[in-house]
Amino acid sequence: YPSLAKSGNLYFTATYEDGVGREDIFIAPWSKDHFEKPVALDTAINSKGYVFNAFVDPDEQFILFTGYGRKDDTGRGDLYMSVKDATGKWLPAKNLKFLNSTRLDYCPYVSPDQKILFFTSERSTLPVSFDKPATYSQIESISHKTLNGTGNLYWVSFEVVRSALK
8 A cells, every 4th residue: 555755755554673563654765766765654653553554645744544553543443644743743643533433444545636535444234143043145135235344435525634633
């Protein structure tokens, strides 16, 4: 899930020995005609758990990603956002709690005009159990419904996201 900035810097997820956690977001800075050695983003973004699926603003002013195993994680992976301060340093990422579900929320992408945030979520309306044994046709019918837990695409105004973080 690479994300390329206008500068040519490449952001991606990897598991390297010099990382912070189990999976981290790295930046491979672009230098004239080649990528420099990848460097893990600091702990404003990366954590001891899993951090993946980064979307970086083309101007590198904000980053959205999925984090799993963080102290404020509400599900099996939540969307987070960090912005840069005036010095160009990433500020501590904030959990987008108002968007996240108790399931995996991942693959954020902001439209080029920065009006819409798209993301995938495995939120589900599947029953945890049945009152009586389910038939094959009942299970098959449920599995073909939209909120079957296999991932659907969602969108929200990106201005709403920005406002919620202020």
